[in-house]
Amino acid sequence: MAGTLRIIPLGGVGEVGKNITAIEADGEILVVDCGLAFPEPEMLGIDLVVPDATYLAENAKAVKAILLTHGHEDHTGGLPYVLPRIKGTPIYASKLTIGLVTGKLKEHKLLGATTLHEIEPGTEYAVGAFTFTPFRVNHSIPGGMGFAIRHARGTIIHTGDFKFDHTPPDGTRADLGLIAEWGKQGVDFLLSDSTRAERDGYTLSEATVGESLRNLIGAAEGRVILATFASNIGRVQQTIDAAAEHGRKVVLMGRSMEQNAAIATELGYLDGRDGTVVRKEQLERLKPADLVIITTGSQGEPMSGLTRMSNRDHRNISIVPGDTVIVSASPIPGNEEAVARTIDNLFKEGAMVHYEPMTHCHVSGHGSREELKLMLGLAKPRHFIPIHGEYRMLVQHALLAEGAGVSVDRIFVLQNGQVVEFDGTRARLAGSVQAGAVLVDGLSAVDGVDGVILRDRRALANDGVLMVALTVATATGRTVSGPDLIGRGFLPDPDDPVLLAAREHLITALERAGDAHGAEPGYLKAKIHDVLSRYLYEQTHRRPMILPIVLEV
């Protein structure tokens, strides 16, 4: 370990989300990103998923800095949970990223737990024995960067989330030159975004979306409602530009949309085009044909603007025939059905809905296979670690790298916590550290996806619960009250004939058993469980969770 460089993805490999990578040399640790993930379907009732930061907490003194590639939740949303365990660690990020993170940390009363350092692409910074140079990349939020990291033990390029857009509407091009220069000097490790490693070709330029938006808004006769990610400031700008071109006003709607736009405007990332953006209060006064509404809900999130509109549940907006809705986003895996349902409901309300792939109104923020190859070709890494992706995406990215000339024994397809150790000549797998998911539910975490809480929730979800309570007299062993049976998610009607018959059946069984064992509560509970689960399965072919309570007097 001493004298080596260690790379440890603590999150974001084998999954989409909660990206976090530790880079370690000579007792110092740099952390790149600190994201959250959204719960998988089997994580019932979980609010969000953050990285298990035990390894960092145990080495808190060694952690010198957190570098953030950009301001998306899957790269920054873990900070409120991880930062308290490595208090005092400074954060380095671009201006917009800092703007977004500041709000988040303030909310969690954590501004005192760190110092925030704004960094500029192309400038070299030093942290401990590391130096790093951020380089611009294109992504679906402004201020996105990768990091070129140098240490006596080795050189690393970490791409962050990226694509190469040669005609970006805001003129901000990825810094291919810097990557190529490092590639020429020699890069030991490339860690590269695998999100779209299954997509052939190039990701289209944002400029093509701008053209589509201009056409769609130009052709619309009534009101236009566009939904996108609140963080996709570039898309919001293009929509404002297209609206301005057609003489329409723009109203921003939804808490996160309004907040992000305010931050981006303040920091100079968003231009309201001289009064094109107007306040929500103007809504009533504007004719439909003069209006573009930009809102959230492009992922079918239940509480968001577009979803509420589609469900006739929005405070200000009711969809009417003549409305044009543009869903300017693609569903993140897992959200397909929610998005589809929103679109269905909008059509039912009479709107004309434009969405991918039927209309070209979105491009991804991630590079496709040709861009991944270009990154490999520029960086010419000696070793390759695909990051940011489910396992099969990492494998596909690894196969690409092999095709691009990285020899197969220098490619590491990892799982969270696995350690790649580099001694200056050879890299090898060197065990793993604690890593994984912390499932946040309300104010605390639950005990893992296979833990008792989520297992019980899944059982309850499937067949409901039946409570059985009775009171026994300890002295005589006789039941003096009950059994009362209460079902939820299973025969909820207390007079359900099956439930009444089950009660009779139970009473008979308990009477029969009573002579032999008396009122011993443990025995009684087991008996109740046995008798009822068998009887109810026969009657219903369902298996509710049966919960007996025996009270003693």
Added chain:
Amino acid sequence: MAGTLRIIPLGGVGEVGKNITAIEADGEILVVDCGLAFPEPEMLGIDLVVPDATYLAENAKAVKAILLTHGHEDHTGGLPYVLPRIKGTPIYASKLTIGLVTGKLKEHKLLGATTLHEIEPGTEYAVGAFTFTPFRVNHSIPGGMGFAIRHARGTIIHTGDFKFDHTPPDGTRADLGLIAEWGKQGVDFLLSDSTRAERDGYTLSEATVGESLRNLIGAAEGRVILATFASNIGRVQQTIDAAAEHGRKVVLMGRSMEQNAAIATELGYLDGRDGTVVRKEQLERLKPADLVIITTGSQGEPMSGLTRMSNRDHRNISIVPGDTVIVSASPIPGNEEAVARTIDNLFKEGAMVHYEPMTHCHVSGHGSREELKLMLGLAKPRHFIPIHGEYRMLVQHALLAEGAGVSVDRIFVLQNGQVVEFDGTRARLAGSVQAGAVLVDGLSAVDGVDGVILRDRRALANDGVLMVALTVATATGRTVSGPDLIGRGFLPDPDDPVLLAAREHLITALERAGDAHGAEPGYLKAKIHDVLSRYLYEQTHRRPMILPIVLEV
């Protein structure tokens, strides 16, 4: 109503699945298909979804026949639930469809509830005052047909699920001529499959998959495992052919795969190629390089062959490096994550996995937009009703029809149960009949997706349940035993400090309240609920379902 033709989709519009359409004239009803649907994610614990057949049951005497387009579950799986309500209705279908349905009806002891009539494409049959002519279409199961239906009140073409494959491996071409001929004579209504109304171009020929399979099996060095739908007999045949060509033996694995292959072989739809298909018992004796295994699990279904293999949970097969796995299917909407997880796990076990869209190893059974246009062009309908699809797919199909020359006031985008009535000149919406979903859970149905059972299951799934039981003495109003608190899916540890504190808090609150109201159980329950839900939300930010039971002695 008298003297009119009425078309009523009782299922399959605004959804994918449980296809069933009633066609009614002069007091006689023809039913086309009778399918099931798989439960939506919010239908917790539901086994399957079948059509609400109330309308047919109320008009049981009028129902003259059920015509089945093909043998898939979403067109036949509702029969065991609908047939008992319209006992004696004869079923008309192709040989394979009858073979598959017979097994299903036997299982449900319903063979006596119907008579099964094998029908031939191109032949005209009479049922009551209707005549109908089945015509061949291509689909992902052999024996697929559409129906050209004639009545004095009007002419209807119902496509069933279809695509046009001009080079089908089994030589069975769709009968374009028949559709064109009817189109020439005049078709009042076209009811057409909308499943792929969002996909541009043509669906590729099955022949292209055959070529891919030959290449993949030819290039594989070790064992090949291919997963597809058990009903996709054509795909199974192509795999057997490719295996035979490369001198490999084939083993079929999985209950439904073996059953369907047995029926298809018996009825002449599947050819084992002279000993290429061998019994499962031979598995041990065959070298990996001599073996192709065909199994189920292409949808990531938990109990299926491929899923079990990917989870190291299969009785006979453990995945080893060197294995080649071919997922010869696309995920049905809703199954994306399960399929992705299966592929991830297979890669983790060391297999090389081929799947869409990375490798071309599957084509859909449904026609894309160009084929839908061709159908419209051949049938030249006066009126158009898009069927088989979620609402937005129906809308897209309607837009296609408009583009193909059907005037917009003759296109009906429907919801289940809506009635289109035709008086010989004009068609119009004429209200709706009872239709919708019956959610089957075990041996019976639950009360709808917004009913109390599923609402409770969703609440239980989110935050679990906390039971609170106590015994009070009716005479004194005093608590004589308890309160006992038991959490499931919420603070399951009985010694959890939050739970212990909540108990103390509750006892204090009950003591304080006791003086005023005594032991009235309704009051006590409400009090317990109030006190605990408030306290626990403050402490945990979770909202478990709180279930108080008050026993009296």
